[in-house]
Amino acid sequence: MFKIGEIAKQAGVTTRTLRYYEQVGLFVPSNVSTKGYRYYDDGTLVVITRIRELQRVGLSLDEIKEVIGLYFHQKKKVEAKEKTLNYLRVHLDDIDSKIKLLNNVKKELKEQMQFTQSRLVQLRKKGRKSGGSKN
Amino acid sequence: MFKIGEIAKQAGVTTRTLRYYEQVGLFVPSNVSTKGYRYYDDGTLVVITRIRELQRVGLSLDEIKEVIGLYFHQKKKVEAKEKTLNYLRVHLDDIDSKIKLLNNVKKELKEQMQFTQSRLVQLRKKGRKSGGSKN
DNA sequence: TTCCACCTTTACCTTAACGATAAGGTTAAT
DNA sequence: ATTAACCTTATCGTTAAGGTAAAGGTGGAA
Incomplete structure (x- = not known):
């Protein structure tokens, strides 16, 4: 304790x-x-x-x-258990929808990262051509 | 507009x-x-x-x-883009950790649902044996 | 027994994200 | 020109989730 x-x-x-x-x-x-x-x-x-x-x-x-x-785990009787099951279902649905949302966000972030990354590479090439050695 | x-x-x-x-x-x-x-x-x-x-x-x-x-999409130069990429990475990590958390929660909820469901079935069997017709 | 670190309740303070209301100006259809 | 429906800023209120401080009681090691 x-x-x-x-x-x-x-x-x-x-x-x-x-x-x-x-x-x-x-x-x-x-x-x-x-x-x-x-x-x-x-x-x-x-x-x-x-x-x-x-x-x-x-x-x-x-x-x-x-x-x-x-x-x-709790010991309850039938009625209570059915109520519990309903809560569980609702809660699970909510979680599922959040997971989906987060996966969408994740996907778009990754795309954005790729885009940014490639733009960065392009900028670096240009930088080298036009003479800049660092940055 | x-x-x-x-x-x-x-x-x-x-x-x-x-x-x-x-x-x-x-x-x-x-x-x-x-x-x-x-x-x-x-x-x-x-x-x-x-x-x-x-x-x-x-x-x-x-x-x-x-x-x-x-x-x-925004037009920025190299420096800014690198900062952006870092934010993106951090943000992505945060999202990944949340997804993991939610998946854990989901898993445990499902287990709990199974458990509750089976207990419910047992209670119903017992109920029939000992005479109760409804509930 | 003393003493410090920890515990108790009570109560007021803070921040985030708005809701609600007041008092007045704007727009556009009639 | 009037009027309903919308807009503006300003201000005060509200709820959630604690933080912080005050004033005093406990526990246990020395």
Whole structure:
């Protein structure tokens, strides 16, 4: 069990961030002492990492809150499981559309790179012909 | 040439958004009348779309400002082109890392879906055995 | 027991990306 | 010339995701 400062360090975030995550309902400490100290196990580390990943690809904490539970096995009954499956599907669709977008962007960037690269070579040739030795 | 309300509509954003983009330096109207009216050509439409895409995949307007120019051919000289190429490379790396992240997330989601699905089937079997007809 | 590093809550501050409203000017069809 | 529909700048408000500081309580090593 780690104190808040310890997992914060391990996860590369501040304690403020962890308390904020707790406040918005992303997770709770595995254990809270009678004096109010928060203690976490290393499962929390995995959760934090996942949250950061999802944030990085553009999800808001609110959206993350909706889906974060999906990553961790939970015992529920039929109804709940069907709801979960629906969330999973929606989330997956969203991710697929983002992947497609990024691949488009990537393609155009590569084209642009080729274009720029070739223009650069041309400029260099001209530069040599007209006498410039450097640059 | 379109007035601001027209491209706004076509692009699916508000005029406020367009003026804000202008304010933060993302682009300028193709033309401004003496009375201050902004006029845009449909090239702007492409730019807006690209901005929205990049926003969707998690870039801030500040980051977008750094890279948006890269998508549109510009005549520059050698030095500038090399700088551009570097930006392109960095941007591409960032995108690649995001794609990888998303693919990981996707993989785990699919696993989780399989797991949930099979548990659901099991629960249904048990439900039938022990007498429940619906749910 | 002392002491420092760490913890607690509370509360105010900040930045990004707009939304909403006010007060007034413009355009173009009638 | 009038009028509706659009435009302008200016300003204030809002939400998200924390940062930062204040004032005080804890834990554990010496």
